[in-house]
Amino acid sequence: MPKESEINLVYNYIDQNLNRFVSRIQEFVRQPSISAENRGVQEAAKLLASYFKKIGCQNVEIVPTRRHPVVYAELDSNAETTLLVYMMYDTQPVDDEKLWVSPPFEANIVPLDLPSGKVSALIGRGSINTKGPLITFINAVEAIVSTLGKLPVNLKFIAEGEEELGSPHLPDFVNEYKNKLKGAKATIFPSFLEDTWGKVKLSLGNKGIVYFELEASGKNWGKGPIEFDIHSSNKAWIDSPTWRLIDALSTMAKDNGRTITIDGFYDDVVEPSEEDEKLLKELAKSFEPEKIKETLKVKEFIFDENDKYNLLKKFLFSTTLNIDGIWSGYIGPGSKTVLPHKATCKVDVRLVPNQNDPNKIISLIRRHLDNRGYNDIEIRQLNGYKWSKTSVNHPVVQAVISSIHSFNKDVEIWPLTAGSAPMYLFNDVLEAPAVHLGLGHGARAHSPNEYIVIKGNKYVSGIDIAHKFFVKFLFNFGK
Amino acid sequence: MPKESEINLVYNYIDQNLNRFVSRIQEFVRQPSISAENRGVQEAAKLLASYFKKIGCQNVEIVPTRRHPVVYAELDSNAETTLLVYMMYDTQPVDDEKLWVSPPFEANIVPLDLPSGKVSALIGRGSINTKGPLITFINAVEAIVSTLGKLPVNLKFIAEGEEELGSPHLPDFVNEYKNKLKGAKATIFPSFLEDTWGKVKLSLGNKGIVYFELEASGKNWGKGPIEFDIHSSNKAWIDSPTWRLIDALSTMAKDNGRTITIDGFYDDVVEPSEEDEKLLKELAKSFEPEKIKETLKVKEFIFDENDKYNLLKKFLFSTTLNIDGIWSGYIGPGSKTVLPHKATCKVDVRLVPNQNDPNKIISLIRRHLDNRGYNDIEIRQLNGYKWSKTSVNHPVVQAVISSIHSFNKDVEIWPLTAGSAPMYLFNDVLEAPAVHLGLGHGARAHSPNEYIVIKGNKYVSGIDIAHKFFVKFLFNFGK
Known part of the structure; x- marks a missing residue:
């Protein structure tokens, strides 16, 4: 375990290289990778593989499937524990380009008025879902390797190009690579978990x-x-x-x-389990339906928003x-x-x-x-594919929570998210329970003007913190 | 009334000028006039006005409406009787161009296998609905004027560019031009009334x-x-x-x-009137549901096709x-x-x-x-707009029927057609009852590969007969 001073060295590296790190995000957003339209997917896979090589990964492979390839990479640190890192490099199509304030593949950084105040944001298809978090994680790994020589955990990256198609061939890949993947303790999915008010939402599963x-x-x-x-x-x-x-x-x-x-x-x-009910009740205390409505620009929910427990239960279950x-x-x-x-x-x-x-x-x-x-x-x-759920008591979840706390952020725990991701492959097939993680904010996935925040405000973390969080987590988990 | 020899002079003129007449049809089909997309409509109106001038019309006007213009023209022959000629020069859009065997605006003439045998056909959007019949009528008028100097009736042409939009501004035009239009004895709508087997279908009204x-x-x-x-x-x-x-x-x-x-x-x-019931019963005798199915490429009707009276009644009423x-x-x-x-x-x-x-x-x-x-x-x-109906006993209908008979064709009388046209303006507002008329064949209105027959076969009239029919009718009605 590195001393605080060692982590600070890594943080300094991030601060000094931040412009380059953001440029790498822009570069990856500018490369379209629309899986449904087979637009730019191969090129994006190659670009991603080049990033893995640059940060020192071994065994970088572009693994063909019956449609779009999985980019696989290993970063062996001779550590006791191995983590799987699930990523997606494909995006949704753009079919309403005239509604974008900045073209979806220019990745321009523009001023943006959030309800919580002004920020600067990178606008682009796939910026939050999930090219921004993906590159931020890769950058964070680079920062550790460049500064300290190696990570406190071994990583195995699995980046798929078919998430927006429902991951039709990820099961084939997991089956084929089962021997390489098994034995990992958990799976992480780099994300930006802050909402528009900087509130951190940690989800423990997917529909x-x-x-x-x-x-x-x-x-x-x-x-x-x-x-x-x-x-x-x-x-x-x-x-x-x-x-x-x-x-x-x-x-x-x-x-x-x-x-x-x-x-x-x-x-x-079925009804939510006892653990889920407890989490739902806790979540209901801090849950602010108004902010969801603001983000989605909707006027009302189907259910009474004053009964937050029921509203959340309906949403998630x-x-x-x-x-x-x-x-x-x-x-x-x-x-x-x-x-x-x-x-x-x-x-x-x-x-x-x-x-x-x-x-x-x-x-x-x-x-x-x-x-x-x-x-x-x-x-x-x-x-x-089926739903998946990870227990709040799993060490990977506890490491995520303590890392969030170390940035003086509270965390709202969601027993499930209403969105879908093929995490059952990790939770059930590989027995390496999965969790989303990350600070930082972005929104409008699947909608016009999808964005991530670069320079934050009083509430919302900037992209620098997003990088540092992943560093902190890797050390907390590697303990 | 001209002697038979005079009509034969006109027929000879048609035979000698047929290639040019067909080229005029091609020219008009090649000019798109898609009212819903405002594509080429003004240009088509100008082209049509030039045709009216060429055949000697007076008072040729492109009359603006709130959307697409009406092309109006008069051909005064100093005759006792005046006929209104309703025409439409707009067409449906083309949204499935890859299904066309010949591009919709090339108006190519290609071999075509009809169920009744081989023909040559002009393929194009609007060819049957109704640029082919429209130009054929204009050509027929030219043939009479060029040969005999004048027509046996006065004509007033009303060619609208919004039929496929439901004629939203034709009522405005009719209202504005009421004084010029009133006193006409009847209204004719040039068409090709033969089906794919050469059977003539005469409709006396529209839904x-x-x-x-x-x-x-x-x-x-x-x-x-x-x-x-x-x-x-x-x-x-x-x-x-x-x-x-x-x-x-x-x-x-x-x-x-x-x-x-x-x-x-x-x-x-309401139930069909006594006259309509009589016409329906007569129609049922010769009506062949099989041929409708062939043309539309459908397998079955909603109603029992053996009960032809009921099938027709359902279709029309x-x-x-x-x-x-x-x-x-x-x-x-x-x-x-x-x-x-x-x-x-x-x-x-x-x-x-x-x-x-x-x-x-x-x-x-x-x-x-x-x-x-x-x-x-x-x-x-x-x-x-509302439905319209003309009595089978009206002189204009009787003239159409006798003209058809003079080409050794039987005629199937339809009390109504299921398609819509704003004939109520003529039947009800101007009290000049309207009737479709014409020999010749075409099909696939609103569908890919819309066509008209140029060279006919044993059953279906060619474009020469289509021209001659209009001549014959004008003389029969002018008697």
Whole structure:
């Protein structure tokens, strides 16, 4: 364990190299890596591999999968303990570029008014989710290695390029590399955990997800237009696949999608465990629904926001059936009159304890549709994985918490986050429980003007602290 | 009345000038005039005006409206009778260009296999709907004027550029030009009335239409994302405008859209009149549902096709609620996870006797939605006009029928067509009842590979006959 003075040497290195470290973040954000569109993913993988080499990693590999590669790297420090570092280097698409105040791949640093005050922020697709935290962690490792020669723990990096697709081939990779990965004590996922008021939110798990498309088509149905959209006057004697999809969807949920009415859908959902209930109650004390509304620019929740315990419980422990997109027929300007030959929607289901099997969800929906005569409606599954949870008492979580405290920050512990990540591979398959960690702030993941804070304010940490936190954690955990 | 030899002179002129006449059709198809996208409409109006001048029209005017101009022209022949000639020079958009065998604005003439045998056809957007028939009529007028000096009737041309938008400003034009237009005996709409087997279908009226958009948005609703699409994990505690639109739509129809469940929607719909019933029964004898299915590439009708009377009655005298298009959220490739902030659909309602007031339909839908708490769902009306019908006994209809017979063609009389055109302006406002007319064939209006036949086969007339028919009709009517 290094003396305080040794950590201060590392911190000094960070301060002296901060401009270069930020430039490295910009460089990586400027390299598009949109997995859904196969845009720049290979180039991003190569760039990332070059960073791993620069900081002294061994066995840097770009491991092909059936779609986008995993970048794998080891940093052996001859230490007792090994940590897996899970990262994602892909991002969501950009389909509303005109709404961005700075182009999504320029990574410009601009002034930004947060509710908590002025900051400067790097604007770019993937900046918070998660290229900013990823590069910050790599920079922090560089700072330790350059200053002290080696880390207090061994690291094995697993950076995937398909997280935004639902990590379809990460299971293959984990299976293939199982022998190299096993024996690690825990898995960390570098993030920036501060919200817009600098409040630190530590999540101990993730919901699972199943993502699929539903399609009603004349071709499958045998009714309606089969090959192409036809003149809409034919609606009087030819059926409509579009109405069919709407009818089918309307059997799957009610109350504007609040209640899922798919037969057996809720059967596996359980109440929060005793530990989770305790964490939820504690969390409810400090939880500020107003700030969520501010960030998302929404006016109200489905549930009473004064009953914070229930609001949080619903958020974190409810399964959902969301329509991510729907399209059919003519969607341009003006009044084109067609009877469409097909209608398609994209749907995601978030999985909570104990919805353990994504395939079961698909089967339930198939059966639900079949039982109502909708056997022609096609289900195309795009991905699916289960939920995961790490105990608050695990040493990795305790090290994260004590590191946060050492920066004079309180931490709000979330038993689960509503977002999905394939952490079950670590928690369940590799038995190296996973935890998000990090100081710093960013927001608008998946939305226009995604950002991370570079220069903070009274509440929100700047990018310097974000770097130093990872250093502190590695030493705390390595103790 | 000219002797047969005089008509033959005109026919000879057509035969000698046919290549040039077809080139004129190509030239007009090559000039895009997509009213919904405001693409080429002004240029097309100018081109059309130049044609009217070339054939000797007086008072050729490009009359501005609040959107696209009407091209107006008079051809005074010092005759007793005046006919109005309604035309449309705008077309539907092209949004599936890759499905076209020949580019939609090249107007190439290519071999085509019809069910009735090989033909050569001009492929292009607007070729059948209705640039081909429009230019053919103009060519026919040129042939008469060039050969005989003048026509047996006076003509007043009204060519609108907004038919595909539902003719929003044609009522303004008709009102403004009422004094010039009144006193005409009838209105003709040049068309190619043969189907793919050369069978002539003469329609005596049109359904009306109301076209509108429905939109559910967080902004109007106050629930759900207000300003932009947000991460779909928020579905657990934030509402979905997309599900809201689906819920609302599902209250408006059932049985895959076959039955409209909007309160009071069917109240004004009446049974066919005695004359219409008679025409329907006659029509049922020769009506071949198989050929409709062939043309539309559909496998089945909603109703039993062996009961032809009922099938036709449903087609022609049913009101409909069709979804022309629907869109919300992410509609690209792969799995982007968003909770959309709005969902929109385009809907058309076809109006039959006696649904006389398009605004009443909008009011019914508004009240239906309001009564169910959907007062936040916006209705944006894009257009609307009533149905129209001309009696089979009107002299203009009798002249059309006898002209068709003189080409040794039988004619199938349709009391109404399921498509919409704003003929009520002529039938009701100007008291000059309207009728479609024309030999020749084309199809796939509003679809890829829209075409007209140039060189016919054993069943289908070529473009020469299409020209000669208009000549014959003008003399028959002018008698």
